Amino acid sequence: MSDNILEVKQLVKRFGGLVAVDHLDYELPRGSICSIIGPNGAGKTSFFNCLTGFYSIDEGDVIFDVYSLKGLEPFQVTRLGIARTFQNIRLFGNMTAIENIMVGQEPHLHSSWIGTILGTPGTRREEQMVEEEARRLLRFVGLRGKGDMLAKNLPYGDQRRLEIGRALASKPKLLLLDEPTAGMNPAETLQTTQFIQRLRDELGITILLIEHDMKVVMGISEKVTVLDYGKKLAEGTPEEIQNDPRVIEAYLGRGAAQMMAEAA
Amino acid sequence: MHENRTLDWRPLLRAGLLAGIVPLYTAAIGMVEVFNAREVVQGLLTLGEMLVIFPSLVVGYLVALGLRRSGSNPLVTLASALIAGFIAALPVTLLVLINAAIPLRGMFVSVTPKLIEILLFEQEQMLTGLALLIGALTLAGGLGGLAAFIPDRFRRALIVSLVVVILSGLLSEFIKQILQQFISRSLLKQIVKGKSLTSQAAAAIFVVTYLVSLFWSTKGQDVKSWYAGLPAAQQRQSRRVWRGILGIFLLLLPWIMGPYLSEVIDNVGLYVIMGLGLNIAVGWAGLLDLGYVTNFAVGAYITGVLISTGPLGIGARLGIDPLNFWMIIPIAILAAMFTGFVFALPVLRMRGDYLAIATLGFGEIIRLLALSDWLKPYIGGAQGILFISKPDLPGLAELLPLADWAPGFVELAQKKGVLSGLLKLLFYGEFSGPQELYYVILAGALLVLFVALRLNNSRTGRQWMAMREDEDAASAVGIDITLTKVLAFTVSAASGGLAGAIFASKVGTIFPNSFSLLVSINVLSLIIIGGMGSIPGIVVGALALIGLPELLREFSEFRLLLYGALLVVMMLVRPEGLWPSPVIRREMAAVEEESEEPPPTDKGTPETPQALHSLWEPTD
Amino acid sequence: MRARLYRLNWVDVVLNTFRIVIIVAVIVGAFNTITSGKYTGDQWVSLIMSGLAQGSIYALIALGYTLVYGILLMINFAHGEVFMAGAYTAYFLATYSARKGWLESQPLLTILSWILLAALVSMGVAVLLERVAYRPLRGAPRLVPLITAIGASFFLQYTFKGLYGSAFRTYPEVAALKGSVEMGGAQIPVVQIFVFLAAVVLMVGLYWIVEKTKRGKAMRAVSENKEVARLMGIDIDKVIVFTFMLGGALAGAAGVINGLYRPQGVNFFMGFFPGIKAFTAAVLGGIGNVPGAFLGGILLGVIESLGPNLVLDGLGIPAANQLKDVIAFTMLVLVLIFRPQGILGERLAEKRA
Numbered sequence A: 001m002s003d004n005i006l007e008v009k010q011l012v013k014r015f016g017g018l019v020a021v022d023h024l025d026y027e028l029p030r031g032s033i034c035s036i037i038g039p040n041g042a043g044k045t046s047f048f049n050c051l052t053g054f055y056s057i058d059e060g061d062v063i064f065d066v067y068s069l070k071g072l073e074p075f076q077v078t079r080l081g082i083a084r085t086f087q088n089i090r091l092f093g094n095m096t097a098i099e100n101i102m103v104g105q106e107p108h109l110h111s112s113w114i115g116t117i118l119g120t121p122g123t124r125r126e127e128q129m130v131e132e133e134a135r136r137l138l139r140f141v142g143l144r145g146k147g148d149m150l151a152k153n154l155p156y157g158d159q160r161r162l163e164i165g166r167a168l169a170s171k172p173k174l175l176l177l178d179e180p181t182a183g184m185n186p187a188e189t190l191q192t193t194q195f196i197q198r199l200r201d202e203l204g205i206t207i208l209l210i211e212h213d214m215k216v217v218m219g220i221s222e223k224v225t226v227l228d229y230g231k232k233l234a235e236g237t238p239e240e241i242q243n244d245p246r247v248i249e250a251y252l253g254r255g256a257a258q259m260m261a262e263a264a
Numbered sequence B: 001m002h003e004n005r006t007l008d009w010r011p012l013l014r015a016g017l018l019a020g021i022v023p024l025y026t027a028a029i030g031m032v033e034v035f036n037a038r039e040v041v042q043g044l045l046t047l048g049e050m051l052v053i054f055p056s057l058v059v060g061y062l063v064a065l066g067l068r069r070s071g072s073n074p075l076v077t078l079a080s081a082l083i084a085g086f087i088a089a090l091p092v093t094l095l096v097l098i099n100a101a102i103p104l105r106g107m108f109v110s111v112t113p114k115l116i117e118i119l120l121f122e123q124e125q126m127l128t129g130l131a132l133l134i135g136a137l138t139l140a141g142g143l144g145g146l147a148a149f150i151p152d153r154f155r156r157a158l159i160v161s162l163v164v165v166i167l168s169g170l171l172s173e174f175i176k177q178i179l180q181q182f183i184s185r186s187l188l189k190q191i192v193k194g195k196s197l198t199s200q201a202a203a204a205i206f207v208v209t210y211l212v213s214l215f216w217s218t219k220g221q222d223v224k225s226w227y228a229g230l231p232a233a234q235q236r237q238s239r240r241v242w243r244g245i246l247g248i249f250l251l252l253l254p255w256i257m258g259p260y261l262s263e264v265i266d267n268v269g270l271y272v273i274m275g276l277g278l279n280i281a282v283g284w285a286g287l288l289d290l291g292y293v294t295n296f297a298v299g300a301y302i303t304g305v306l307i308s309t310g311p312l313g314i315g316a317r318l319g320i321d322p323l324n325f326w327m328i329i330p331i332a333i334l335a336a337m338f339t340g341f342v343f344a345l346p347v348l349r350m351r352g353d354y355l356a357i358a359t360l361g362f363g364e365i366i367r368l369l370a371l372s373d374w375l376k377p378y379i380g381g382a383q384g385i386l387f388i389s390k391p392d393l394p395g396l397a398e399l400l401p402l403a404d405w406a407p408g409f410v411e412l413a414q415k416k417g418v419l420s421g422l423l424k425l426l427f428y429g430e431f432s433g434p435q436e437l438y439y440v441i442l443a444g445a446l447l448v449l450f451v452a453l454r455l456n457n458s459r460t461g462r463q464w465m466a467m468r469e470d471e472d473a474a475s476a477v478g479i480d481i482t483l484t485k486v487l488a489f490t491v492s493a494a495s496g497g498l499a500g501a502i503f504a505s506k507v508g509t510i511f512p513n514s515f516s517l518l519v520s521i522n523v524l525s526l527i528i529i530g531g532m533g534s535i536p537g538i539v540v541g542a543l544a545l546i547g548l549p550e551l552l553r554e555f556s557e558f559r560l561l562l563y564g565a566l567l568v569v570m571m572l573v574r575p576e577g578l579w580p581s582p583v584i585r586r587e588m589a590a591v592e593e594e595s596e597e598p599p600p601t602d603k604g605t606p607e608t609p610q611a612l613h614s615l616w617e618p619t620d
Numbered sequence C: 001m002r003a004r005l006y007r008l009n010w011v012d013v014v015l016n017t018f019r020i021v022i023i024v025a026v027i028v029g030a031f032n033t034i035t036s037g038k039y040t041g042d043q044w045v046s047l048i049m050s051g052l053a054q055g056s057i058y059a060l061i062a063l064g065y066t067l068v069y070g071i072l073l074m075i076n077f078a079h080g081e082v083f084m085a086g087a088y089t090a091y092f093l094a095t096y097s098a099r100k101g102w103l104e105s106q107p108l109l110t111i112l113s114w115i116l117l118a119a120l121v122s123m124g125v126a127v128l129l130e131r132v133a134y135r136p137l138r139g140a141p142r143l144v145p146l147i148t149a150i151g152a153s154f155f156l157q158y159t160f161k162g163l164y165g166s167a168f169r170t171y172p173e174v175a176a177l178k179g180s181v182e183m184g185g186a187q188i189p190v191v192q193i194f195v196f197l198a199a200v201v202l203m204v205g206l207y208w209i210v211e212k213t214k215r216g217k218a219m220r221a222v223s224e225n226k227e228v229a230r231l232m233g234i235d236i237d238k239v240i241v242f243t244f245m246l247g248g249a250l251a252g253a254a255g256v257i258n259g260l261y262r263p264q265g266v267n268f269f270m271g272f273f274p275g276i277k278a279f280t281a282a283v284l285g286g287i288g289n290v291p292g293a294f295l296g297g298i299l300l301g302v303i304e305s306l307g308p309n310l311v312l313d314g315l316g317i318p319a320a321n322q323l324k325d326v327i328a329f330t331m332l333v334l335v336l337i338f339r340p341q342g343i344l345g346e347r348l349a350e351k352r353a
């Protein structure tokens, strides 16, 4: 087993003429928190979708632990131990918060529909455990007491948390977060940042996040990768990235980069 | 705020004309005439007249209510209501006038002389009739307007009791059927005469419901809080008592209702069975299956072939003894599940709306095949399968020498009466008529209900719902969408097969035309109108959509019209249905139990490390 | 170390087996029929021609589905009833004008007046439908308007049953369309040629409207992207109403043309099957695609007309003509399974997550 939990080799994803992910190589060290940044439309979400089986991989390969993810469907990827959240929150709106988390435990459940109808002891025990576990997770993501609310009725910040809770319910080894702090105020952002840090520190989950908020990225990432037009533009520690003129250029355009350079 | 003293014409015109469309439309499609045959209160009001007058009443009320809320002058308000009622009379007046000039009947077949007579309140003279018509509608508008002035509490009681009177008037035939088993004929005549309530009965019902609902509106809260205040054990006990009463009621129902109404209840029951099944696909898994009749047909035809004693049964064809009904049930269920499975495969990859149309296609293909000469040697083509036997069980009389032990009992079973029917069934075990078959259907419905309740609140149920809510997110949490979909179709089909088997044995003969698209539409409508995904909603939906039209034969002519209208209206105003499914409370109870812990922190700060680590304790 | 999870997708296996079975059945059936020599060349020609005529009626109805789908992405399930409304209403004018002798003296004008009336009625029904049943539900989940449409479909059927009665009516005979012409040895009824030509004319007219007029351009803009169209100052509601009007008018016209071709069977239920078949045609050609609808209609008509004799007969199925509708429904299912984007449609993009 290598030290990298994820190895991406020459990954390509095309949409017609558009190359959303362009021969991307990527390595994610086990137990780290890493970030991907890049301007809008850089292909970050597409990259996640390729990892999680939502998009078919056109070329290249993705190795998770020892498994190749190429050709797997999303649910298989999740069962291998990768959980994700979505950029635009996608909860099960007409189910309660606690039910969302109960569904999230899917990869670890065994009971069958026949067992359910017959009411076998195993099924009952599992159901009870699922519920307890869900309650615990609710508390863990700070939603205690809101479990019986329909997910669609929760406030925005709670929805983001619930989505992370649902992802955690599958006990992932790797957690992919797509802009987890989007739309949050500074206080909430800080909490979320700390929360992510603790997920890694105390649970040992490897975390890969897409983020636009530089404070978050710079605060917690060990490695930052910049994507632009589906290609890797730069990679390094937060400090290295912050001072890389190519990155500034990608974000602000050429003129701005020159101005910054002149000003410096 | 200054009072509004002027009439506002434009909204009045709109409201009035909108209300006027109802009498015009119902008259033109023949509803008024057909409904006129049913008197609600004897000699006073027919259902047809209600269709003409009621819209004015309602529009008058609504207009006046709106104006009162915006603080208009009472006189203006009342005048507006009258005018709205008047305007509502215009479209139908126009119909009468045009028909007098050019007879419309050649095209609009429902504009009959009889209809015109009804609209003119049986007046010889057209002018007097028209004056009466316009006058009545205007007055109705005014009355509605007056109702807006009654204080809230009294008004609500008034509306409730009016609705109750009208409903009992509509159902008076049904009330009569029940009452005639218990009270004397002369007393019955005082209450129901012909097909309608007598006026004194209507008045009595009105007064009683008015008082009751008034009482409830003042004291209802107290009663509820008194009940909530009872200790938990006592509450549980009272619930148990209620359940017991319900159980006894369900057991005796066919003998209370009599044979005709039992037939109706049987049909409702069959649709409850199918509704609970289709609900799995539509309500829970979000798969709009328009071909549910396929499963029903498979269940019925399997039953037909395997237990018919006619030429198409296996007895005649293969020389095997026909199976008995009870053995057929699991076979029919499995066969339907297999069909559900097979038809699920092609639609797995389809988008929701395409899936709906494709399943509709399956249903039609099956019906056309059943009709065709190609399969006629096996399933009888258009003539169908005849001589399907009814279920029977060894009765007590066959098992025990009852006649020797207690001849009195056996004699009792021969008599008429509530208990003797039940006794007879027990002694001889023959499910020959609707009253006896009721028990088969009840058992089937309870079985399906049990399964549905178990699945609803389980891993499988949650997989379905997650898939319904968001397929992508569901697969992202590890749900195998393919399997989940197939399972939904398969399990959902089971109860179609069960209903089909019971149906075949109940009617004794099956034809392809009993398995048209309309069955699918009926089941779908009752689910949607009752409340998608809601188990009590399905029972309510079946009672309203299947039971009511059978009780009111006038309605049955317009049944699909009403279903269609209800589907549209429901989607527009109340997409969650009449009785939406309740949210299952899982957390509150637990949170209350452990209330010594700190209250929920709104900050979202990750909590104690214990909580964190407890998360990772192995669950198995 | 590296491992791969292989998984044979069993759904694909099943579907492909299904596909192969169908193809083999079609080939075997056709081969048997042709080698048996049961039908002459003329018979095939006349089958194809009647398929073309029937298909062009499907095509006209299909256009309504396609136009609405292109703009609202919804299946207007009640479109068959829009067709029925026009056809049934115009029937009364038709019998009246036949009785008055106008049909004898001025056949073309009279038929045009029927078409006009039918188009107007259908247009009215379609617009009403949009206003009452669909507009309030824009933006609701996809299945909601579909359910409404199913409800509306039954509502309309039984409304017209109430209005015009449940009897089966028959369009008057048009003397001018009687007789037949010879084509390649086969006798082709004039009415079939008329139907086909009328459909082509209407189709070209529609194409012109969509491609060349300002309204048509607005329609296309809305179907590309509603938001952008709105920003460009296009009144979306107006465009949608216009779309329903166009679809309705074509369906009404199709109603009369249908009445000329198959005079019997005018009834409140007459729209249901043609509606579903036209939907099949629209999907077959590529829903949202105007020429596709026409192509799909014609294709479906021909397949439906040839299928029973060519394939089912050859498979030894008795009374194959009873199964004409089964062929149409099977086509529907096959298209939805194997080529939901249709013949002229493009592959739908991968879902975004």
Ligand SMILES: Nc1ncnc2c1ncn2[C@@H]1O[C@H](COP(=O)(O)OP(=O)(O)OP(=O)(O)O)[C@@H](O)[C@H]1O
Pocket: A015, A018, A020, A038, A039, A040, A041, A042, A043, A044, A045, A046, A047, A087, C349, C350, C351, C352
């Ligand atoms: N399903 C799809 N079909 C067609 N094009 C797509 C699809 N998904 C993504 N794209 C295109 O691929 C490119 C990359 O999109 P992607 O969503 O990955 O960007 P992103 O980096 O996540 O941007 P953002 O910061 O806005 O979230 C974009 O040009 C987008 O339009």
Ligand SMILES: [Mg+2]
Pocket: A044, A045, A046, A087
């Ligand atoms: Mg993105």
